[in-house]
Amino acid sequence: xxxxxxxxxxxxxxxxxxxxxxxxxxxxxxxxxxxxxxxxxxxxxxxxxxxxxxxxxxxxxxxxxxxxxxxxxxxxxxxxxxxxxxxxxxxxxxxxxxxxxxxxxxxxxxxxxxxxxxxxxxxxxxxxxxxxxxxxxxxxxxxxxxxxxxxxxxxxxxxxxxxxxxxxxxxxxxxxxxxxxxxxxxxxxxxxxxxxxxxxxxxxxxxxxxxxxxxxxx
Amino acid sequence: xxxxxxxxxxxxxxxxxxxxxxxxxxxxxxxxxxxxxxxxxxxxxxxxxxxxxxxxxxxxxxxxxxxxxxxxxxxxxxxxxxxxxxxxxxxxxxxxxxxxxxxxxxxxxxxxxxxxxxxxxxxxxxxxxxxxxxxxxxxxxxxxxxxxxxxxxxxxxxxxxxxxxxxxxxxxxxxxxxxxxxxxxxxxxxxxxxxxxxxxxxxxxxxxxxxxxxxxxxxxxxxxxxxxxxxxxxxxxxxxxxxxxxxxxxxxxxxxxxxxxxxxxxxxxxxxxxxxxxxxxxxxxxxxxxxxxxxxxxxxxxxxxxxxxxxxxxxxxxxxxxxxxxxxxxxxxxxxxxxxxxxxxxxxxxxxxxxxxxxxxxxxxxxxxxxxxxxxxxxxxxxxxxxxxxxxxxxxxxxxxxxxxxxxxxxxxxxxxxxxxxxxxxxxxxxxxxxxxxxxxxxxx
Numbered sequence: 001x002x003x004x005x006x007x008x009x010x011x012x013x014x015x016x017x018x019x020x021x022x023x024x025x026x027x028x029x030x031x032x033x034x035x036x037x038x039x040x041x042x043x044x045x046x047x048x049x050x051x052x053x054x055x056x057x058x059x060x061x062x063x064x065x066x067x068x069x070x071x072x073x074x075x076x077x078x079x080x081x082x083x084x085x086x087x088x089x090x091x092x093x094x095x096x097x098x099x100x101x102x103x104x105x106x107x108x109x110x111x112x113x114x115x116x117x118x119x120x121x122x123x124x125x126x127x128x129x130x131x132x133x134x135x136x137x138x139x140x141x142x143x144x145x146x147x148x149x150x151x152x153x154x155x156x157x158x159x160x161x162x163x164x165x166x167x168x169x170x171x172x173x174x175x176x177x178x179x180x181x182x183x184x185x186x187x188x189x190x191x192x193x194x195x196x197x198x199x200x201x202x203x204x205x206x207x208x209x210x211x212x213x214x215x216x217x218x
Numbered sequence: 219x220x221x222x223x224x225x226x227x228x229x230x231x232x233x234x235x236x237x238x239x240x241x242x243x244x245x246x247x248x249x250x251x252x253x254x255x256x257x258x259x260x261x262x263x264x265x266x267x268x269x270x271x272x273x274x275x276x277x278x279x280x281x282x283x284x285x286x287x288x289x290x291x292x293x294x295x296x297x298x299x300x301x302x303x304x305x306x307x308x309x310x311x312x313x314x315x316x317x318x319x320x321x322x323x324x325x326x327x328x329x330x331x332x333x334x335x336x337x338x339x340x341x342x343x344x345x346x347x348x349x350x351x352x353x354x355x356x357x358x359x360x361x362x363x364x365x366x367x368x369x370x371x372x373x374x375x376x377x378x379x380x381x382x383x384x385x386x387x388x389x390x391x392x393x394x395x396x397x398x399x400x401x402x403x404x405x406x407x408x409x410x411x412x413x414x415x416x417x418x419x420x421x422x423x424x425x426x427x428x429x430x431x432x433x434x435x436x437x438x439x440x441x442x443x444x445x446x447x448x449x450x451x452x453x454x455x456x457x458x459x460x461x462x463x464x465x466x467x468x469x470x471x472x473x474x475x476x477x478x479x480x481x482x483x484x485x486x487x488x489x490x491x492x493x494x495x496x497x498x499x500x501x502x503x504x505x506x507x508x509x510x511x512x513x514x515x516x517x518x519x520x521x522x523x524x525x526x527x528x529x530x531x532x533x534x535x536x537x538x539x540x541x542x543x544x545x546x547x548x549x550x551x552x553x554x555x556x557x558x559x560x561x562x563x564x565x566x567x568x569x570x571x572x573x574x575x576x577x578x579x580x581x582x583x584x585x586x587x588x589x590x591x592x593x594x595x596x597x598x599x600x601x602x603x604x605x606x607x608x609x610x611x612x613x614x615x616x617x618x619x620x621x622x623x624x625x626x627x628x629x630x631x632x633x634x635x636x637x638x639x640x641x642x643x644x645x646x647x648x649x650x651x652x653x654x655x656x657x658x659x660x661x662x663x
Contacts, residue, residue, distance in 0.1 A: 048247065091354050
């Protein structure tokens with residue numbers, strides 16, 4: 001698992017209140033197993049997974065495939081580890097911001113987590129996916145989809161409802177985040193060579209790079 | 219009350235170990251990544267060199283990449299936006315139908331993406347003052363290791379800045395701010411451990427913890443008594459440095475007035491002063507003994523003889539077990555008196571902190587001691603690959619003077635834990651001291 005035979009090392013980080021299911025979500029993603037036991041994460045942990053990323057070309061042309069090594073950081077939701085966990089935010093390229101659909105409070109705290117991210121992540125507007133977990137517990141649901149969707153729209157980030165228990169949307173969510181990061185990478189390297197535009201902090205994503213004019217002489 | 223405190227501190231220790239284990243695991247990932255990045259950059263470098271032209275040549279119209287000559291009408295070539303060199307159409311790679319780059323610029327772009335440089339550059343815009351490529355995990359681990367074996371000279375400023383690497387000009391205060399907050403965790407955990415067994419003036423108490431697990435209470439007591447001379451040294455230093463003393467007092471005060479159950483959360487909010495002074499105080503005192511004695515006595519004796527031991531790793535309990543059987547033909551610790559009271563000490567490098575130190579009992583008046591003791595380290599096998607076992611033999615002289623008699627270093631990098639032959643007893647030739655420069659350690663982790 002630790003050989004260097006991959007094209008990208010992508011570091012993702014899951015954050016959110018204690019007990020929303022970050023560890024279980026990641027466990028489901030990497031091992032396709034649901035572990036219903038609640039074992040609180042001590043400070044920080046990570047899991048790894050090797051995936052194949054299919055890069056669709058710029059015009060939908062068949063793209064290349066890349067081997068991506070994912071390092072999925074899991075953080076303790078508990079307040080007492082906060083200073084440790086937030087220190088790890090700066091090393092992650094993308095974030096899985098998670099709340100519990102059966103806990104209104106965990107949803108309300110999303111706002112706090114967002115500001116933590118803005119302060120500690122590698123840039124003001126990193127790639128984030130908002131995740132409402134425990135979608136399978138529909139009878140205990142406290143947060144409705146509209147509410148969550150609106151919040152995600154406000155931040156300009158995608159929203160998914162997932163269930164680590166059934167596996168619903170788990171892979172899709174991570175794939176989405178991976179997608180965003182892969183795009184961001186390209187934009188970053190191309191942008192720096194064209195112009196250094198600073199994007200508004202409110203939007204979750206960079207504006208699409210303007211198509212440059214064709215240089216003549218060919 | 220006491221029992222309650224103990225279980226709390228025990229938990230803290232476990233927590234710290236758990237986090238350390240994660241950090242060590244991360245180092246393994248990071249090392250593979252570093253190797254990969256090095257390779258990528260090397261390849262790019264080679265590609266660049268292929269395209270280098272000398273000045274005369276560049277006056278002529280030729281492709282900067284393949285050196286093919288370019289015409290004035292047909293195949294005129296075009297200037298690459300990235301490097302401003304004129305290249306032929308064959309040496310262009312299109313990113314989309316409009317944008318292209320020359321092969322080298324394209325490779326450069328690819329490398330920037332694949333090495334994660336895009337990320338570090340973005341991050342440097344926001345956190346311009348910290349080490350560009352350094353991860354939190356590495357930083358944390360380095361500062362932890364420094365903390366547990368902070369230098370012999372206490373009143374130096376904390377050396378975190380060095381760790382921030384890459385030769386970037388660093389703003390000290392900023393970097394401290396960061397390290398402080400995370401380091402804090404370790405500090406608070408360590409303080410907890412120390413607190414429970416510590417009376418006001420008992421500076422050696424932390425040792426109790428380190429050895430208690432291995433049933434060496436007696437050993438610890440002996441040591442403690444004999445440390446008085448070092449302790450006097452420390453006392454002298456402290457009186458000479460009134461600032462330090464004040465800081466120490468302050469730390470103690472803070473500890474005492476805090477309720478243990480709520481302490482931990484509050485620890486995160488300590489002011490930087492308290493943390494630094496406290497950290498330095500404990501850090502230096504507990505390592506002072508071993509460091510001092512070691513440094514003094516390396517070259518006073520010849521190194522002869524062998525040590526017979528077996529190493530095995532117990533996967534069930536995640537324990538590394540080193541069974542020290544015996545030594546043969548050791549040099550005399552005190553040549554004139556023909557005296558030798560040998561014992562064996564081990565460290566799991568790069569950790570040179572007291573946590574990493576284990577010792578056997580001292581055998582009296584023999585150069586062929588038989589120990590038959592098993593020293594155990596609780597460590598996850600994934601962490602172990604970054605470690606090296608240092609087994610050294612020492613003579614315990616009068617007034618606890620220690621004389622180095624030889625050592626063996628066993629790296630675990632390519633260790634086959636399943637190999638049974640290594641689990642049987644083997645003889646290792648004792649070697650003279652290899653001083654491991656601190657830089658090496660930084661590379662290893």
